Amino acid sequence: MNQELLTVAMPKGRIFEEAVELLRKAGYDLPPEFDDSRRLILEVPESGMQFILAKPMDVPTYVEHGVADVGVAGKDVMIEEERDVYEVLDLKISACYMAVAALPDYSPELDVAPKIASKYPKLTSDYFREQGEQVEIIKLNGSIELAPIVGLADRIVDIVSTGQTLKENGLVEIETMIPITSRFIVNPVSYRTKADRIDDMVDRLAEVINGEEQA
């Protein structure tokens, strides 16, 4: 953790563009190469910032260990990873939700040993435990929709934004679980030792988010 620089962990992929747009609206002057860079670390010395581009699932890890001061992470990742970081702001970007899906002919009565495939084993098992159902979980790293089709699991738990992927693979949503948006997260030590800069960042982001809500 560098004293002068504020290190921001950004999630690559789906959330990235929206997060960059939000930061620009909040007055952070991010250079154009941000939009199509393959580099993993981008420095913006003018504003005393440094960005690290990580897998979305890893952002809270970088922030918890303090190698990044702040970060942008989906609520799905926050629930799954249970990292010791401050969840300061709901950025309200990349809105989607977690859902349970299955093939249209799925019937719970015929389910002897309920098997669920997911990228989120912890979130899934916690959710079903709260529903009073004990399930077996099969952890996959992507293309979860495949699991019911080939018979690896009966149901899946995954993120749904438009429902298009489910439909294309012939699956139906059988339960909506929790709404998901991206969050602004902060390392507990940085939250104190770099309080001024981080508080300023939170205020600027909050202003943009509130402005958009009212618009």
Place this chain on the structure above:
Amino acid sequence: MTKLFMFEKPQGMRDTLPELYQLKQQIKRGVTQEVTQWGYEFVETPTVEFNETVGSASAILDRQLFKLLDQEGNTLVLRPDMTAPIARIAASTMKASERPLRLTYDAAVFRAQQYEGGRPAEFEQAGVELIGDDSVSADAEVISLMVSSMKAAGIPTYQVAVGHVGFVNALLKEVLGNEKRASEFRRYLYEKNYVGFRKAVEQLPLSSLDKRRLLELLRLKGDASIIERARSITESRAGQKALDQLENLLDVLADFDVEDCLILDLNLVMHMSYYTGVVFEAYSEGLGYPLGGGGRYDQLLGRFHHEEPATGFGLRVDRMTEALGQAKQSVQKDVCVIYSSERRREAFAEAKRLRSEGRSVVIQEISGIANIDAYSKQFDRTAYYVGSNGEGGVKR
């Protein structure tokens, strides 16, 4: 189980090699000297305790305890902290000792093994407990002693956040009306989930004024001026009393000359039920985790059937070592006396003489060294007592 390789250690366990050991020693010496000079007395307690007593009384979550079974089937824990064992002593064998009691420790504590790096299952903690004094001065003393211990350990930069659980509890109870709801909100603070906290506030059927009071709590972080802001959102006696205590604490800390590294943070809620009053946490710039912390725990001794107020701090030696790690340098050894059997007696006498002067001296027979140049390079000074003739030579 897969076959173990011979170099493997159980998950989460670490070795300390000479260079790291020296650094650790230097830190511990600093802390030990400081706390001793403040009149705290060292105690030791067993590594293993009962889960039912010390395990359940400690501030560490049940699933984070390192558990074992004894021969009668009792669940044992490797002590997860030193506060609970010291509370046990204070409430039993040292019950009759004069109060206030000032005790200190430096011991290994244990946590359940985890697969992720950076989370050791065993690490050392150095700290103090001040038992039997419920005054703000006692809290201030413990905070100041923690600060001067960090300084004595050589930590270059540090900051201490101070909060008051009593204030948070009073405010939540006052606005929310019952303990059940209050504990839900306390959990959000404890989990550092401000987004969840705000959403829960929005969903409650409260007046907009009350909602604003709860949301203001999240912003109570900064210098002494936040105490006034805090006063404006609480009406209860308990809340005002907590703020009086904080104000008082700042006065005492100013007399201790430690106010420079302090920030107030009224959201600091470190454990669900353990702490009862002033709480604090120490940070070093450049390290992502707190160095340590502590606070007032007036109900803990009651769990050992002896009600008594107490306060204390604990610093993690491993994290202090990490905070100092950048300053790591290879350690040059002092003197080496290299001899051959003919002049052994002479060599030993010289080593003895040098040791009496306070030097640290390695004695090594020359036939045991494969590469004399490389070996002697590790030392500041090398003396040779080799061969049947000639004088004892001192090189470099």
